[in-house]
Amino acid sequence: MAGDGADFRETLVGADCAPRTQVAAAVGFYGAAIRIGHGSAGGWDEFGRRRQITRSRGNVLFQFDGEPALDLYERYLGEDEARGLPGSGLLFPLRIFDPERPDHDIVRTILAVGHDARSMTFAGDVPEGWTAQLMRGNFDRLAAGAAMAARQAADGVGPGRTGDQIAILVSCIGRRLLMGQHTADELEAASGESGLQVPQLGFYSYGEISPHRVSGVCELHNQTMTVTTIAEVAGNSSA
Numbered sequence: 001m002a003g004d005g006a007d008f009r010e011t012l013v014g015a016d017c018a019p020r021t022q023v024a025a026a027v028g029f030y031g032a033a034i035r036i037g038h039g040s041a042g043g044w045d046e047f048g049r050r051r052q053i054t055r056s057r058g059n060v061l062f063q064f065d066g067e068p069a070l071d072l073y074e075r076y077l078g079e080d081e082a083r084g085l086p087g088s089g090l091l092f093p094l095r096i097f098d099p100e101r102p103d104h105d106i107v108r109t110i111l112a113v114g115h116d117a118r119s120m121t122f123a124g125d126v127p128e129g130w131t132a133q134l135m136r137g138n139f140d141r142l143a144a145g146a147a148m149a150a151r152q153a154a155d156g157v158g159p160g161r162t163g164d165q166i167a168i169l170v171s172c173i174g175r176r177l178l179m180g181q182h183t184a185d186e187l188e189a190a191s192g193e194s195g196l197q198v199p200q201l202g203f204y205s206y207g208e209i210s211p212h213r214v215s216g217v218c219e220l221h222n223q224t225m226t227v228t229t230i231a232e233v234a235g236n237s238s239a
Helices: 069-077 079-083 087-091 139-157 173-194
Strands: 034-041 045-057 060-066 094-098 100-109 108-113 119-122 131-136 162-172 200-205 208-211 219-221 223-235
Touching: 034 139, 034 208, 045 069, 045 094, 045 219, 060 069, 069 079, 069 108, 069 119, 079 087, 087 108, 087 139, 100 219, 119 173, 139 162, 162 173, 162 208, 173 200, 173 223, 208 223
Parallel strands: 162 200
Antiparallel strands: 034 223, 045 060, 045 131, 060 119, 094 100, 094 131, 108 119, 162 223, 208 219
16 A cells, blocks of 8 residues: 555555565564554544445445535535545545444545546445545544554553564555644654554555454555554564
């Protein structure tokens, strides 16, 4: 899910080669000493009422409650923000809910709009029959979301049982565009939960992959801070 800022044009990935396009890189860990924790959280504020997705195809949304999706979005965003779509949509993601699992929610970000069809294309599927609610950003809540993700990842490793550790932080580019210099706040919040002695590295992405905090099912998330903690059990050597 490498990104190139807000350009959405081209990214380069290196895997046993010079960086180039259309390459996926993977790193594997194995051995009895390895412990891996994960966490993912947003911190966006919901606004407006929940609506049903009545027509969609894959990641293209056509209707809320039988009404053209783009019409509703433009009405909620207002004239100035609507004029900036799809770029301004990064600041107003959509949370969708599975009716069969009410506690299972996923965030989706707008990638494109179709003015003729009055549709919106998201970074991930928006299934028909699910419910949806608009969201907007709040600096304090976004930082708190980063802290929650880091806390979940640290808890997954387990306290007092590990030696060397590292935390990998992946934050959505939409958060970066909204928070600006306040991104330092979410990094500080995540560091406080991971432990100041734990080295951190990370990047901004077009999506984050992590098990859901409730169901445990691995999902593609948008607009989250996702933290993976990799640790080696003290007294063992890694493989």
